[in-house]
Each structure stands twice: as structure tokens, then as C-alpha cells.
Amino acid sequence: MTSGRDDDALTWDGDDDPTLDVGADADASRSTPAPVRPLPAGFTAVGRGAGALDDVPEPAPVTGADDTPVAEASVDRAPMGNATLITVGVLGGVYLLYAIGWLIGGLRLQGWRPFLVTDAMYQGSLWLATLAPVLWFATVFLLTRGSAAWVRIVWLIAGVVLLVPWPFVLIGAVGQ
Numbered sequence: 001m002t003s004g005r006d007d008d009a010l011t012w013d014g015d016d017d018p019t020l021d022v023g024a025d026a027d028a029s030r031s032t033p034a035p036v037r038p039l040p041a042g043f044t045a046v047g048r049g050a051g052a053l054d055d056v057p058e059p060a061p062v063t064g065a066d067d068t069p070v071a072e073a074s075v076d077r078a079p080m081g082n083a084t085l086i087t088v089g090v091l092g093g094v095y096l097l098y099a100i101g102w103l104i105g106g107l108r109l110q111g112w113r114p115f116l117v118t119d120a121m122y123q124g125s126l127w128l129a130t131l132a133p134v135l136w137f138a139t140v141f142l143l144t145r146g147s148a149a150w151v152r153i154v155w156l157i158a159g160v161v162l163l164v165p166w167p168f169v170l171i172g173a174v175g176q
Contacts, residue, residue, distance in 0.1 A: 080149065081149065084149040084152075084153070087153055088152070088153070088156065091137075091153075091156045091157070091160065092137060094160055095133040095134065095136070095137045095156075095159070095160075095163075096133070096134075098133040098160075098163055098164070098165050099130055099131070099132075099133045099134055101165030101168035101169075102126075102129045102130045102132065102133070102165040102167070102168065103126075103130045104165075104168055105165050105166070105167025105168030105169070105170075105171060106125075106126040106129060106130065106167055107126075108167065108168075108171050109167050109171060110122075129165075132163055133159070133163050136159040136163060137156070137159070140152060140155045140156055140159065143155075
């Protein structure tokens with residue numbers, strides 16, 4: 001048996017990539033070490049070669065346009081957890097259905113429009129009502145960026161309660 005990679009039963013394009021080599025041949029092929037980049041603030045290097053990071057200088061602080069330091073909380077944000085991500089996705093789907101419900105319910109009220117309001121007022125209110133769930137969802141996302149996840153969820157649930165498409169519920173789904 002030979003240990004060369006050219007004698008493998010299956011070879012693919014990119015098999016000669018040096019990052020794929022492991023073992024003694026891989027250590028001998030690396031003549032220059034890779035440049036060491038410093039870790040972000042608050043992180044600690046562990047494992048083999050972690051001591052090489054001790055003599056790396058700290059990076060310069062991030063500054064804004066007027067050379068004032070930017071708060072680290074605005075630079076490093078934690079991603080949403082799985083439960084929060086699923087909850088926001090479900091609530092986003094509810095808001096999409098609400099927008100469709102407002103559109104369908106508003107279009108079904110179009111026959112009663114001459115008795116209620118003028119044409120320009122009706123068209124404006126129809127599109128504002130249709131966009132209201134989308135605007136609420138986007139506004140909650142923008143205003144709760146730095147808040148805890150439960151604050152975002154509470155505001156999204158409040159919007160679900162407040163923005164029920166009543167024309168669809170009362171006339172579109174049941175009536176006619």
C-alpha cells in the first residue's frame with residue numbers, strides 16, 4: 001500500500017489543497033506560520049498554540065465619524081436563540097396573514113363604500129390598513145434592536161391583538 005494521495009481510488013478536483021493534508025506530511029509542508037489575529041475583547045484562546053496570542057497587541061478601539069469611541073454593545077450583538085427565532089417567524093407569518101386579511105376584507109367592503117366614505121378616502125384607508133401589520137412588525141424590529149428578546153416578543157404579541165383584520169373576520173370569512 002502506498003501513502004500518496006495520487007493512488008487513491010477516487011480523486012476529485014481540489015484534492016491537492018494543502019489544508020486537506022493531515023499528519024506528518026502536513027506539518028512538514030507548512031514552512032511559514034499563518035499570521036495571528038487578535039481575539040475580540042472578552043474571548044480567551046485555549047488549546048494548542050494559544051500562548052502565541054499572548055504577545056499580540058490589542059486592536060485599536062472602534063471610533064465613530066467624530067473620533068469618539070463606539071460602545072462595544074453596539075458592535076457585538078448576540079444572535080437570537082432558537083426559541084426566539086421560531087417565535088418571531090411564526091409571528092411574522094401571522095402578520096403576513098393579517099395584511100392579506102385586511103386587503104381581502106377591505107376589497108369585500110368595496111360594495112358598501114359609496115354609503116360610508118368617498119373613493120379617495122376609502123383607497124387611502126384600505127392601503128394603510130393593509131400595510132399596518134407590515135409597518136408594525138418592521139417598527140418593532142427597529143425599535144427593539146438593543147432590548148431583550150422578551151420585549152420584542154411582547155410588542156409583537158401586542159400587535160397581533162391590536163391589528164386583527166375585522167373586515168375579514170366579520171364580512172370576508174363569515175358574511176356573504
